[in-house]
Amino acid sequence: MTYPFHTSPFPRHKRRTVAADIVNYRLARYCVNKIKNKIKEQHGACPAATVWVLYGIMPNHTRSEKKTNEKGKSPKESVVETRYLLMPHQANPQGTAFGGVIVAWIDMAAAMAAQKHCGKEVVTAGIDSLVFKEPIRVGDHVLLKASINYVGRSSMEVGVQVTRENPYGGDKVIATTAHLTFVALDENKRPTAVPPVLPETKQEKKRYENAKLRVKARKELLEKMS
Ligand SMILES: CC(C)(COP(=O)(O)OP(=O)(O)OC[C@H]1O[C@@H](n2cnc3c(N)ncnc32)[C@H](O)[C@@H]1OP(=O)(O)O)[C@@H](O)C(=O)NCCC(=O)NCCS
Numbered sequence: 159m160t161y162p163f164h165t166s167p168f169p170r171h172k173r174r175t176v177a178a179d180i181v182n183y184r185l186a187r188y189c190v191n192k193i194k195n196k197i198k199e200q201h202g203a204c205p206a207a208t209v210w211v212l213y214g215i216m217p218n219h220t221r222s223e224k225k226t227n228e229k230g231k232s233p234k235e236s237v238v239e240t241r242y243l244l245m246p247h248q249a250n251p252q253g254t255a256f257g258g259v260i261v262a263w264i265d266m267a268a269a270m271a272a273q274k275h276c277g278k279e280v281v282t283a284g285i286d287s288l289v290f291k292e293p294i295r296v297g298d299h300v301l302l303k304a305s306i307n308y309v310g311r312s313s314m315e316v317g318v319q320v321t322r323e324n325p326y327g328g329d330k331v332i333a334t335t336a337h338l339t340f341v342a343l344d345e346n347k348r349p350t351a352v353p354p355v356l357p358e359t360k361q362e363k364k365r366y367e368n369a370k371l372r373v374k375a376r377k378e379l380l381e382k383m384s
Contacts, residue, residue, distance in 0.1 A: 191384050230354035233305045233362050236274035238267050242300045243325075254293035260300070260320060261288065264336050267304040268316040272340035275306045275314060276352040280340040283313060287372070288336040292322060299323040301330070307337070308369030312349035314340050315369045337372060 197204040240263075248259040265282055272280045294300055301321040308315040320334035344350035357366040 195384070228353035230356040231275055231306075232356050232358050233307070233365075234358070236271045236306050238271045238274065238302075238304045240267055240302050242302075244294055244296050244298050244300055246296050249296050252293075254295055255300070257290060260290070260294070260334055261285070261336075263300065263302055264288075264304075264318045264320065264334070265338065267302040268318050268336075268338045269340060271304040271306055271316050272314045272342070275309070275355065276342040278342040278344070278350065278352070279347075280314075280342050283339040283341045284376070285336060285338045286376070288334070290334050292331050292333040294320075294322045294333050297325065299325050300333075305365075306355050307365045308373055309352055309355040310373060311351055312341050313373075314342070314352060314355075315373060316340060317365060317369070337369070339373075339376070 194204045242263060244255055244259075248256055250256045265285065269280055269282065299322070301323055302318060303321075304316050304318045306314055307317045316338045318334075318336045318338065319332060320336075321330050322333040323330045341349050342352045355366065357363045
C-alpha cells in the first residue's frame with residue numbers, strides 16, 4: 159500500500175524505513191511466488207514442505223505474529239445492523255437503487271463488523287458473490303446485516319444481507335447478498351493476525367463451513383492467476 163507523502167501516517171524520519179520494509183516484503187513475496195510457480199511447472203505441484211521453507215526465508219520483520227493468543231469471538235459479538243432510506247439521488251433512471259450506492263453501504267457495514275471482530279484497522283481485499291436479487295425502490299427502507307463468516311490468519315470473510323422493507327406495509331424481501339474479504343493491518347500497515355471466530359448456532363456453523371470452501375477456492379484461483 160503506498161501513501162502520497164503529504165498523507166503518510168508515518169513520521170517523516172520513519173518513512174524511508176517503512177518504504178524499504180514494504181519493498182523488501184513485496185520483492186520477497188514476488189520471488190517466492192516465482193519459485194513456487196517454476197516448481198509447479200516442472201513437477202506439476204509444489205509440495206507443502208517446500209512452501210513452508212520458501213515462506214520461512216521471507217524477511218522476519220515483515221511477518222507479524224502467526225496467530226493471536228486470543229480465544230476468539232462468536233459472530234454475534236461483531237454483528238452490525240443498520241438501516242437507510244433510499245432517496246431519489248441514490249436511484250438510477252428506472253427509479254430503483256443505483257447498484258454502487260448499495261455496494262458502498264455493504265462495504266461500510268461489513269468493514270464495521272470486521273473492525274469489531276479484530277479491534278484493528280481493516281481494508282477491503284475483495285468483494286465477491288455480489289447478487290442483486292430484487293430491486294429496491296425510492297422510499298423503501300434498506301436494512302443491512304453484516305456478520306463474520308470465517309477467519310483466516312489476517313483475513314476475515316464477512317457476509318452481508320440487504321433486505322428491502324416497505325415502510326407502510328412492512329413486508330420484507332432479501333434484495334442483495336454479498337461476501338467480502340477484509341484484511342487486518344498492524345501499525346506498519348501490514349497484514350496482521352486476527353482472533354479466531356467461534357460459530358455457535360447451527361446456522362453460524364453452516365456459514366463458517368461454506369465460507370471455508372469459498373476462501374479455499376479464492377486462494378486457489380488467485381494462485382493460478384499469479
Ligand atoms: C489486502 C492487502 C492488505 C493484502 O496484502 P498482501 O501483501 O497481498 O498480503 P498477503 O499476501 O500476506 O495476504 C494477506 C491476507 O489477505 C488475503 N488476500 C490477499 N488478497 C486477497 C484477495 N484479492 N481476496 C481475498 N483475500 C485476499 C490472503 O489470502 C491473506 O489471508 P490470510 O492471512 O487469512 O491467509 C493489499 O492487497 C492491499 O492493501 N490492498 C488494497 C486494499 C484497499 O485499498 N482496499 C480498498 C479500500 S479499503
